[in-house]
Structure formats: structure tokens, C-alpha cells
Amino acid sequence: MPSKKSSSSASTRQNQSKCGCFSFRKLGFLAVILALLSSVVVYLEARLESFYIFTPDHLHDLSQRAVAAHGNDTRAVVKYIVGELNEKETSAHLNLDEEWVFNNAGGAMGAMYIIHASITEYLIIFGTAIGTEGHTGRHTADDYFHILQGTQLAYVPGEYEPEVYPQGSVHHLPRGQVKQYKMDGSCFALEYARGWIPPMLFFGYADTFSSTLDFPTLWATTRITGREMIGNLLKGKL
Template identity: 30%
Template sequence: MTYRIDPVVLHQVTKGAVGRPLYNGELITRTIESLAEHYPGLIDPTPGRWVASKAGGVLGKVRFLYFSPREYLVIFGSPTGTQGFSGRYKHIDIHKFLLAGRIDSYDVESDATTPLPPLLPGGHTCLERGHARGLTIHPGSWHLEYGRGAVATTLPFAMVDTLLVSLEIESVRRSAVEFGKLARRRFRRDESDAPKWVR
């Protein structure tokens, strides 16, 4: 099965962005520009819109960069920190590449009573299919999140907390608008021009 985004490239982009200032937006801006350089026509280098996201109790801001039926790429973070449940996905692997801050996590079902190694700037971790974690995202933490698999299976977890628990309809509406923009961009693009990698 072929995919358009390579986790190795995402890790390189992350490591190249670490250390850039966060307060003036340079860290996020340069990360997106670098992704657009690696994936011309796939990632739009122009600033997108931040959207509120709450899933599994984890509240933060998300910027959508790319999605298709088998892949998605976003930037997610929280200026003040947050914690909660990772979710359990049976049909998708979710990679996190930390740009700034720190993420602590633990396996919710293992016999271990100690946390997993912390995710630090420049680091990479993967929540494999069928697994679940508890996590703490420290203040000022921002990461690239890349999902590979059946993307539609993540939507109930991603939307139910925001819509039914928080009753935050506006965030769902804004997310739908951003998804729509990416979908139109994807369908306008000549797919034969985008690079592909084999898993």
C-alpha cells in the first residue's frame, strides 16, 4: 500500500525546527514552510486557521495540514498544558513528532507502574493500532501528528467529546470548514505530481 507522507521526513523536519522561537510564531511557520518544501502541492505553506480540539479530555489547538482517506497531518498543542486519554484506534497508527515542550505518557493496560520515556523536542513516538495511553501534555508543547490508516475511524473519538460533552458546536463547524478546504485542494491537485512512499 502506498502513502504520500514519509514519517522519516517528518522526523527530519521536526529536528530541523527545534529551537526556533515559539513566542513570535517562527517555530510553527518554519515547520509548515519546511513541510511545503518537502511536499509541494500537498502542504499549503500559507497560514491556516487554528481550531479548538477536545478528545479524550485533551484540550488544545489544532491546525490541519493534510488529510486523505488513508493519511492526515496536523499541528497540535496547548499553551497552558492538558491531559487525558489518547484514544484507542484499531485501524490507524498515530505518530507524534515533538517540536517544543514535553509529553509524558503511560500504557493504560501494561503491568508497568512507571511512565513511558518522555517525549522531548525532536523526539518521535507512535501509538500503534489497538493500543491506548494516558498522557500529559506540558504547557507550551506543540507537535506534528501524523495518522496512517483508516482516517475516518478516528472521527467519532475526535468529535464526540467536543460536540456532546463540551457542547462546542462552533469548533466542530470550524473543523468542518478546514476539512472542506483541504478536500477541495486535494481534488484540484494533479495527484500524479505528488510523491509516494511504500509502507
């Protein structure tokens, strides 16, 4: 008759074998999920252009016309821009309520009004009346900063002079690149990002947890961004 010790050892080996098989199945399942997600990302990446409803050239032209019409009356400039966009096919995807919230990211502080937010694009008015400076972030989207008022300065390592972007110009930060930037005094811009937007949110949230602890602003940003992204998804806009 087998001893209790032998039975216990056999049971332990069986349990270990079962755990090993279970862990292997889990790893296999995760590998399949990862492969499927990777395939989807690659597929969508090759077709990103088909998901965009805005173009940098049109937004640049629109910003210049708005500035030409209203000069340093930035409130009127913003109204001009949103008004024209609302007359086009993009109207169903716009947030027409000026819900301004603070934005702290990369050490810089300003405020933003989210005009559009979806998985592949966002369009906001960003700026400050007193100036700010910080890190642009290294993003998964191209960023176009159309200067509506004031001047933005930018710097990259190895240069000895700043890049200068005055009113009416556009600062293009290609996906994956990074700079130091400064909005010297009062400066507002129409900021357009195209690419993968959700990963950019981590940069926008980081300062809340590391410095400001401004959770009401974090909630407002999350509520508005989530509402617009989900609303656009329901309308078929990725």
C-alpha cells in the same frame, strides 16, 4: 362462491409472501453491497503504502532540524516545517493558512492547525500553552507525535513509570493501541497519522456532543477537514 373471509385470508397471505420476498431481496442486496465494500477495503488496505506522500523518518528529521534552528520559538519552528514541505512534491496537498481551531478529544483540550488532511493521512500542529491530559483514542491509523516544544508523558496499564517524550523526540502510537497521555505545561507537536483517517473523526467529534457543546468549533473543524479531504481527492490523493 368463496367467502369474503377466505378472500381476505388469501390476500393477506399473498401480501405477506410479497413482503417476505421483498425483505429477502433487500437482505440479498445489502449482502452484495457489504461484500463489495469489504473487497474494496481489503484491496486498498494491502496498498496503503502507495497512497502516502509523507514518511515518519523525514518528518522526524525535519522536526529535529526545525527545533535545532529555532529552539523554543515554536511559531518559527512551525514556519520552518511548513516552508520546507511547501518546497517539495507535497506542496500541492498542503494547507498554508494557519487556521487554528480548538480540539477536544478523549478529555484533552488543545488547538490544532491542519496542514494536510486526506483519506489516508493527516498532518497537523497540535498543542496547548497551558497543558492538558486525556485518552489517546484507539485508532485506525498509526500516529506519530513529534514534540516541537515541551514534554509529553504517556502511560499504559501495568507500568509504574511514565513514558517521557521531550522536545525533539517522537511518540509512536501504533494503530489499535491506546494510552493515557499528558502534555505538562506548554507543549506543541507535529502530529502525523497514516492509515484510515475518516473513522478517527468520530473520536474527534465525541466530546462536542457529550460535554463541550461547542458547535461553532465543530463546524470549523468539519469545514476545514472536509475541504482539505475533498480537495486532495480531486487531485487524486486518497
